[in-house]
Amino acid sequence: MKEFVNKHKLWFIFAGFLVFFLFYTLLVKFVDLKPTGVFSPKTGKESYVGFATMNLAFRDLVGQNFTLYDITDWGSIITIPIGAIFLVVGIIELVKRKSLLKVDANILALGLFYIADLIVFLIFNFIVINYRPCLIENNGQMYLEPSYPSSTTLLAITLLISCIDQINIYIKKNNGLRISLITICVILTAFFVIGRAISGVHWLSDIIGGAILAATLMALYMAVKHSIAKVAHQEIK
Numbered sequence: 001m002k003e004f005v006n007k008h009k010l011w012f013i014f015a016g017f018l019v020f021f022l023f024y025t026l027l028v029k030f031v032d033l034k035p036t037g038v039f040s041p042k043t044g045k046e047s048y049v050g051f052a053t054m055n056l057a058f059r060d061l062v063g064q065n066f067t068l069y070d071i072t073d074w075g076s077i078i079t080i081p082i083g084a085i086f087l088v089v090g091i092i093e094l095v096k097r098k099s100l101l102k103v104d105a106n107i108l109a110l111g112l113f114y115i116a117d118l119i120v121f122l123i124f125n126f127i128v129i130n131y132r133p134c135l136i137e138n139n140g141q142m143y144l145e146p147s148y149p150s151s152t153t154l155l156a157i158t159l160l161i162s163c164i165d166q167i168n169i170y171i172k173k174n175n176g177l178r179i180s181l182i183t184i185c186v187i188l189t190a191f192f193v194i195g196r197a198i199s200g201v202h203w204l205s206d207i208i209g210g211a212i213l214a215a216t217l218m219a220l221y222m223a224v225k226h227s228i229a230k231v232a233h234q235e236i237k
Helices: 007-030 052-062 066-097 105-126 151-170 175-198 204-232
Strands: 034-039 046-049 136-138 141-143
Touching: 007 204, 034 052, 046 052, 052 204, 066 105, 066 151, 066 175, 105 151, 105 204, 151 175, 151 204, 175 204
Parallel strands: none
Antiparallel strands: 034 046, 136 141
16 A cells, blocks of 8 residues: 555645735735726726736736637636536445445545635635726626636636546556546646636736635645545555
């Protein structure tokens, strides 16, 4: 049996990423705060953004590309079936093995990981750090929507990179298939992150924040996976 990875080290790495993300978020909220020139149709108030020198320069450089915004917005839906596939795998294992602790640790950790993703997504819909660099149309009305962190960046990185981990676990004999699937995941991740950035519907600091938060949640996933395996006396695959 392979040796268990030091779970305490993994939890320390997660804690480090979490502290870094929280510190970065505070900087985004309060450092170099300037008006954006974008006014809320609802309140008439002008929005402000932190790291304004960088963010405003980036907005002026890329402009807005709503076609790319729609593509990355709808395209990110492809990550949902990925989660559904592993949910089915977990249910099948639970039915066959008749014990939650006998379900593969990576599948249990993945389920908790998806829940953490959802919780974080909901939290930042209520806690507004900043608003988008442009108004967004929804049902014929214009809105100034919360922008930090980029949820598309967050979901693309967390779901697709965790998918790579599952591919490495379950597809070991067919190297060609494994490499092809991993390549697709990497390309899609890059497309969603870069596409979201240059679409101009997020500040650059939103994209960076989404990437840091994704790394934080990935560290949490790895720590939970090894902790569950330790408790269930499973071998890390």
